[in-house]
Structure formats: structure tokens, C-alpha cells
Amino acid sequence: MTAAAPNTKRGGTDLDGGWKIAIWFLLPSLIGWATFIFFPVLRGIYLSFTDWNLLANDGEFIGTDNYATLFNDGDFGRSLLRTLWYVLLNIGSQTIMAIAIAVAMDRLTRSVVIRGLLLLPWLMPNVVVALLWLWMLDGSLGIVNTILQGVGFDEPVRFFQDTGKVIATVAGINTWKFTGYTALLMFAGLQTIPGTVYEAAAMDGATEWQMFRRITLPLMRPVLALVMVLTVVGSFQVFDIVQIATGGFGGTPGGPAQASEVVYVYIFKHGWRFGDLGYAAALSVVLVSILLGVTAIQLRLLRAGESDLS
Amino acid sequence: MRESKMLRLFAALLAMAMVAAACGGSDGEAEGGGAASGEAPSFDEPITIDYWLWDGNQQPFYETCAADFTANVQPNITVNIEQFGWGDYWDGITAAFASDSAPDVFTDHLARYPEFVESGVLVSLNDFVERDGVDVDQYFPGLAELWTSPDGDRFGLPKDFDTIAMVLNEDMLADAGITTEEFANAEWNPTDGGTWGELIQRLTIDTNGVRGNEEGFDASSVEVYGFGLEGAFGAFGQTTFSSFAASNGYVATDEPWATSANFDSPELAETVQFFADWIAAGYVTPIEDVESLGGTTIFQSGGAATQTNGSWMISTLSGDATEVPVAYAPLPVGPEGARASMFNGLADSITKSAENPDAAWEWVKYMASPACQDVVGSGAVVFPAIPSAAAIAQEAHTANGVDVSAFTVHVDDGTTFLFPITDSASRIEDTVGPVMQQILRNEGTAADLLAPAAEEVNSILGS
Numbered sequence: 064m065t066a067a068a069p070n071t072k073r074g075g076t077d078l079d080g081g082w083k084i085a086i087w088f089l090l091p092s093l094i095g096w097a098t099f100i101f102f103p104v105l106r107g108i109y110l111s112f113t114d115w116n117l118l119a120n121d122g123e124f125i126g127t128d129n130y131a132t133l134f135n136d137g138d139f140g141r142s143l144l145r146t147l148w149y150v151l152l153n154i155g156s157q158t159i160m161a162i163a164i165a166v167a168m169d170r171l172t173r174s175v176v177i178r179g180l181l182l183l184p185w186l187m188p189n190v191v192v193a194l195l196w197l198w199m200l201d202g203s204l205g206i207v208n209t210i211l212q213g214v215g216f217d218e219p220v221r222f223f224q225d226t227g228k229v230i231a232t233v234a235g236i237n238t239w240k241f242t243g244y245t246a247l248l249m250f251a252g253l254q255t256i257p258g259t260v261y262e263a264a265a266m267d268g269a270t271e272w273q274m275f276r277r278i279t280l281p282l283m284r285p286v287l288a289l290v291m292v293l294t295v296v297g298s299f300q301v302f303d304i305v306q307i308a309t310g311g312f313g314g315t316p317g318g319p320a321q322a323s324e325v326v327y328v329y330i331f332k333h334g335w336r337f338g339d340l341g342y343a344a345a346l347s348v349v350l351v352s353i354l355l356g357v358t359a360i361q362l363r364l365l366r367a368g369e370s371d372l373s
Numbered sequence: 374m375r376e377s378k379m380l381r382l383f384a385a386l387l388a389m390a391m392v393a394a395a396c397g398g399s400d401g402e403a404e405g406g407g408a409a410s411g412e413a414p415s416f417d418e419p420i421t422i423d424y425w426l427w428d429g430n431q432q433p434f435y436e437t438c439a440a441d442f443t444a445n446v447q448p449n450i451t452v453n454i455e456q457f458g459w460g461d462y463w464d465g466i467t468a469a470f471a472s473d474s475a476p477d478v479f480t481d482h483l484a485r486y487p488e489f490v491e492s493g494v495l496v497s498l499n500d501f502v503e504r505d506g507v508d509v510d511q512y513f514p515g516l517a518e519l520w521t522s523p524d525g526d527r528f529g530l531p532k533d534f535d536t537i538a539m540v541l542n543e544d545m546l547a548d549a550g551i552t553t554e555e556f557a558n559a560e561w562n563p564t565d566g567g568t569w570g571e572l573i574q575r576l577t578i579d580t581n582g583v584r585g586n587e588e589g590f591d592a593s594s595v596e597v598y599g600f601g602l603e604g605a606f607g608a609f610g611q612t613t614f615s616s617f618a619a620s621n622g623y624v625a626t627d628e629p630w631a632t633s634a635n636f637d638s639p640e641l642a643e644t645v646q647f648f649a650d651w652i653a654a655g656y657v658t659p660i661e662d663v664e665s666l667g668g669t670t671i672f673q674s675g676g677a678a679t680q681t682n683g684s685w686m687i688s689t690l691s692g693d694a695t696e697v698p699v700a701y702a703p704l705p706v707g708p709e710g711a712r713a714s715m716f717n718g719l720a721d722s723i724t725k726s727a728e729n730p731d732a733a734w735e736w737v738k739y740m741a742s743p744a745c746q747d748v749v750g751s752g753a754v755v756f757p758a759i760p761s762a763a764a765i766a767q768e769a770h771t772a773n774g775v776d777v778s779a780f781t782v783h784v785d786d787g788t789t790f791l792f793p794i795t796d797s798a799s800r801i802e803d804t805v806g807p808v809m810q811q812i813l814r815n816e817g818t819a820a821d822l823l824a825p826a827a828e829e830v831n832s833i834l835g836s
Contacts, residue, residue: 118470118492201665203676218593224661226814313604314664319814320807335467336799338492
């Protein structure tokens with residue numbers, strides 16, 4: 064997100080003039096970025112070294128005390144593990160389904176209507192999604208349990224209220240919400256693979272599965288890498304659906320019995336319920352560091368910068 | 374990115390964070406700690422007071438109070454009332470304090486105000502009360518003292534009170550051949566539920582139409598539960614377990630602002646275990662359903678024949694919008710030989726963000742006076758803190774055809790206990806709440822699970 068200067072490799076003579084024009088185009092977004100992202104991030108880092116109280120809006124510098132507490136905080140560790148389990152379920156199911164949909168669309172249809180329909184769940188606000196599924200999955204009044212009981216289930220399935228099911232339920236909902244969008248990103252990546260490759264493969268007698276394994280999947284790697292980085296980072300930040308759907312109208316967000324207390328819910332709790340903004344900031348800084356690490360590993364493993372297409 | 378580069382980046386960020394700290398560090402102290410001067414000030418310039426409340430049902434009556442206040446008392450002070458739902462209200466207040474944009478005056482709750490006191494964001498009313506000679510004995514006994522901190526500072530003037538009672542679905546009672554009087558005379562104990570428990574069993578019906586007290590009752594397939602939990606228990610169970618536990622001899626904290634709590638009390642464990650057992654037996658709504666849609670939704674959709682609820686819900690439960698005909702009965706008499714209802718009161722507090730604490734005080738004083746409380750009482754929404762105004766409320770309810778004596782009998786008979794005021798209520802809630810969820814799911818016994826939670830609470834309160 065730095066101000067990109069024109070190609071500097073040649074030490075171009077028009078560099079100065081271009082820069083002057085570019086700065087005017089970049090300035091509006093730079094100001095917004097500095098105001099709403101850069102400064103708050105710095106402020107957050109500073110707050111993590113204080114015992115800032117949210118209500119009093121005041122606090123003192125306490126060095127690394129928050130971080131010392133944090134590394135002995137078993138609840139934080141457990142919330143991280145819970146989040147990791149959620150990410151595995153969410154990204155696993157979502158990516159496989161998105162690839163399947165993207166390839167099917169690429170090979171079968173170019174219908175704009177279908178593409179539009181795929182995006183529908185993604186267009187819905189998270190709060191609406193959470194309330195929608197809360198009602199649909201309710202044990203006594205929800206339509207899903209009515210159907211399940213119609214096909215032979217004796218007991219209602221407590222999707223949100225069973226400590227063993229709540230994380231999988233939230234993962235399922237977010238998969239439902241984001242698969243279409245992810246599929247569309249992948250679909251766009253598939254468009255860059257030349258049709259001639261498939262024609263040549265077909266001439267050699269390759270089956271559809273072989274073409275997918277040997278051509279589509281390897282050539283999709285750059286776009287897959289991009290999509291994975293975006294979705295994994297996004298998935299770690301799961302919050303609103305948990306906060307609303309597990310809270311319900313009588314429960315506690317992150318419940319039952321902390322079974323869905325993912326890391327963002329944990330941070331929110333410390334910052335907003337307990338007013339311990341300093342500690343919440345420290346938790347956030349650690350989370351950001353973890354996400355940076357995860358992203359770096361992903362980019363390396365997926366060799367995101369390279370393509371097999373040359 | 375190579376390691377050294379990462380390090381340099383981190384160092385640079387850290388340095389800039391220090392700069393950010395220097396820029397924003399000194400804005401903490403909000404001015405305006407309302408020191409009342411010797412005599413009452415006059416207000417020559419127009420002043421607007423921002424006032425927040427969460428109960429939409431009460432808003433019209435406070436609008437009337439505000440209009441009367443401007444017309445009759447302080448012509449230069451206008452009150453701007455804003456209402457938010459209960460959930461948004463507290464997050465909104467927190468955010469407002471954090472951004473120095475809190476309202477001048479807001480409706481405060483006993484569960485929350487200790488944390489505000491701890492953070493030093495409320496104005497002490499002592500000097501104002503003394504200067505204007507406000508009679509704090511005009512309210513129901515105990516209500517005014519609830520708002521006094523251990524240091525002797527008063528942070529709110531009482532506006533109303535609430536108690537708990539049994540809420541009964543009249544149709545279902547009639548079907549079972551049970552009268553409201555039977556509930557009023559019922560006794561409860563944590564061993565077999567007593568006569569109260571027998572009524573609850575008779576009101577429970579499984580999907581085959583078999584009642585809970587009859588042969589062949591199927592606990593795994595219940596159509597109507599005899600008793601519906603109002604909500605998840607939480608730490609203090611105001612509308613759920615507190616009445617039963619207290620009638621069993623449980624006291625949550627020995628005194629307001631205590632430095633330890635009694636979550637390891639056997640009387641509490643017995644009570645909570647009773648409800649866990651009765652959920653398993655099919656007479657009480659499963660906690661899972663309650664957490665999802667809320668106990669009142671279940672009651673109002675006919676999923677439970679009775680519940681316990683607070684007096685602030687009367688206008689909702691008996692209102693025109695409900696299809697369930699409702700009657701109220703006092704809580705059952707417990708093993709200790711008496712009923713017990715939590716006695717909770719709301720008050721209005723002045724924030725340190727108030728630009729003109731003197732003007733804010735005038736509004737608080739007016740709301741805590743008979744002039745405004747009579748208006749609020751006539752609305753038949755809550756019971757005002759002043760007895761004569763509460764009588765008006767009771768008459769207004771009677772005029773609407775609703776008998777609310779089940780709520781007031783606890784005050785008349787002195788069978789109330791005060792809301793347990795503690796520091797760090799959110800942390801206690803966060804410690805005990807999940808444990809209650811486990812107990813009611815029968816994932817362990819109440820005695821086993823409450824013991825470590827009690828220890829944790831005491832370490833929170835002791836620190």
C-alpha cells in the first residue's frame with residue numbers, strides 16, 4: 064500500500080513529473096488510509112503497553128505486563144485453538160466446494176444469472192445471516208429441525224446450543240455465505256488458462272479428471288494462493304455471526320459454556336465487556352502477528368508470485 | 374520478507390507507536406466533576422440535557438416529564454431523550470464514555486454501576502442532595518442506599534423498583550383444573566419440588582397428551598413444559614433461580630460491595646441442581662431452547678405454561694399484542710418458610726461528561742420527585758420508587774384489568790432481598806454464566822462445577 068512510483072528501473076527522465084501527478088491521485092486514499100488504518104494501528108500497538116480503561120478513557124504505561132499475562136492466559140490459548148479448528152472446517156469445505164463450482168461453471172456455463180445467484184449469500188449482511196440461521200436452526204421452532212424430524216430424527220438437533228456442534232455450525236454458515244464469492248474469484252482465475260491447453264490435452268485423449276488434475280489445478284495456483292490468503296485471514300477474524308447467533312435471545316455470545324468463544328469474541332469481551340482495552344489491544348497485536356506469520360507461510364508454500372503458464 | 378527487514382519494520386512501527394502515544398495520551402481526564410456550590414444556580418442561558426433510557430415502554434411518560442420540567446420548573450433547560458434497546462444500550466454507553474460523548478444523564482442499573490464507579494465516570498450527588506435537602510427517605514426502604522458506594526458517595530436517585538412473580542398461562546391452568554390461588558399458596562423445596570412442583574408436573578403435557586403427573590409420561594417428547602426458564606441463569610439469576618435459591622436460604626453476597634461471594638453455598642447448588650434435574654425429567658424447558666429464542670418467546674408461543682418474570686414485563690406480558698391470557702401469582706414459599714423476590718431498583722446517574730452538572734442535577738432531581746414519578750406511575754409500566762406513585766401505578770394496572778398484587782405483595786410483606794451489588798460484575802458473570810450453562814445441560818453436578826467457579830469469583834473480588 065505504498066505510493067507506487069512509475070517504473071524506476073530505467074531511471075526514467077519523466078519520473079519527477081509523473082510522481083507529481085500521481086501524488087494528487089493517491090492523496091485522497093492515502094489520507095483515508097492514514098486516518099482510519101495506519102494511525103489506529105499505531106495507537107493500538109501503544110495501547111497494548113498500557114492498562115487503558117475503556118470507560119475512563121485513561122491508562123498508564125505498564126510496559127510488557129499485558130504480554131506477560133497473555134502468555135499465561137490459558138483461555139486465550141483455548142480461544143486460538145478453537146479459532147484454528149473453525150478455520151480448518153470453514154476453509155476446507157469452502158475451498159473444495161468453490162473449486163468444484165468454479166470448474167463446473169468454466170466447463171459448462173457462462174450464464175451471468177448463475178454467477179449473480181452465486182453471489183447472493185455473500186451480499187447479505189452478516190447480522191441478517193446470523194439471525195436468519197438462528198431462527199432456521201432453532202431446536203423447537205426452526206424449519207431445519209421440522210424437516211429433520213419429518214425424515215425420522217427423534218430429538219431436535221441443537222446446532223448452536225450443543226457445545227460439540229456450535230463451531231461446525233458457524234463454519235457451515237460462513238461456508239454457505241462465502242463459497243459463491245470464492246468460486247467467482249477462482250472462476251476469474253480459470254479464465255486466464257488458454258483454451259488451447261485443454262484442446263491439446265483432449266487431442267491426446269486426456270479425461271476430464273486428468274485435465275483437472277494436470278492442467279486446471281496447477282495453473283490455478285496463483286489465484287488459489289490469493290484466494291487462500293484472503294479467505295484464511297478473513298476466516299480467522301470470524302466474529303459477528305458468533306456474537307449474534309450464539310448469543311441468541313437468551314444465551315451468551317461465545318457460548319454455550321465458551322464452546323464458540325473464538326479469538327475475536329475473546330478480544331471483544333476483554334475490551335468491551337470488561338473495559339480492559341489495554342489487554343484487548345495486546346491480544347489483538349498477538350493475533351495480527353500470528354496472521355502475518357500464517358500469510359507468509361502460505362505465500363511461500365503456494366509460490367504465489369510464480370506461474371506455470373510460461 | 375527477510376528477517377532483518379521484518380525486525381526493522383517492527384522497530385519502526387514501535388517507534389511510531391510511541392509518537393502516537395505522545396499525541397493521544399493526555400486526553401483522559403474529563404472535566405466537570407460537579408462540585409455543587411453553596412446555593413442553587415439559576416439558568417439564564419438555554420441548556421439541553423441529553424438523557425438516555427432503554428425501556429421504550431417508558432419513553433412516552435418521560436417525554437411528558439421532560440415537557441412538564443421545561444414548562445413548570447426550568448424554562449431554560451430542555452431535555453433530549455434517546456432510547457436504545459437493552460443490548461445496544463450498554464455497548465452504546467460504553468462506547469460513548471470511551472469517546473467522551475456520553476449523555477449528561479442516563480438510566481443506570483445496579484449490575485453495571487459499580488464498574489462505572491470504579492472507572493470514575495459518574496458524578497457524586499452528595500453535595501447536590503445536601504444543598505437542595507432532597508429527602509432520600511421518601512423512597513421505598515433500601516432503594517436509595519443501593520446507590521451509595523462504600524466511600525459514602527451517592528451515584529443515583531431512585532426512580533423505580535421491580536420484583537419477581539410467577540407468570541401463568543390462564544388457559545393452560547384452566548385445562549389442568551388449577552387455580553391461580555393454588556399457585557399463590559404453593560410451597561417449593563429443592564428435593565421434590567413440593568406442592569409447587571406438583572402443579573408444574575400437572576401442567577406439563579407430552580406429545581401424546583399425557584400429563585407429567587400421569588402414568589406413561591414421555592419426558593423425551595414434551596409439547597408443553599410446566600415451567601419455563603426466563604433466560605440462561607447467569608451469575609445472579611434475577612428472573613430465574615434467585616427467588617428459589619433465596620427462599621432456600623441462599624445469600625449471594627453477605628453485604629453490598631462484599632469482597633467475597635457465596636457461590637459455593639450448598640443452598641445454591643441444591644437449587645440449581647433441582648432445575649437441572651427437572652429439565653432432564655421433562656418438566657422445565659431445556660436450556661438450549663431458552664438460550665436460542667429466549668424464555669419469554671417460548672412462554673408466549675405456548676411452549677411453557679408458567680415462568681417467573683420481572684414486574685417491568687407486565688405491560689408486555691399483559692399487553693394487547695399478546696395472545697396468551699396471563700395471570701400473576703406470588704412466588705412459592707420456600708424451605709425457609711417465606712417467599713423471596715429480588716428487589717431491584719433503577720436510578721438516574723449524572724456522567725462526568727455532563728457539560729453542566731448543575732442543570733443535569735435539576736433533571737435528575739425532578740425525575741426522582743413525586744411530580745414525575747406520578748406521571749410514570751400512571752403509565753402502568755413500572756413501579757415508581759416513591760410509594761404514593763407506586764400506588765398510582767397499581768391503580769392504573771387494575772384499571773387495565775391486570776392484577777399486579779403478586780408483584781407488590783413481596784414489598785408489602787417484606788419478602789424481598791436486595792440485588793447483590795459487586796465490583797467486576799461482568800467478570801463474575803463471565804465466570805459463573807458458562808458453569809450454569811454446563812449444569813443445566815447436565816454435564817456435571819451443580820456442587821462439583823460451582824466450587825471452582827466460587828473460588829475464581831472470590832479471587833476476582835479479593836484482588
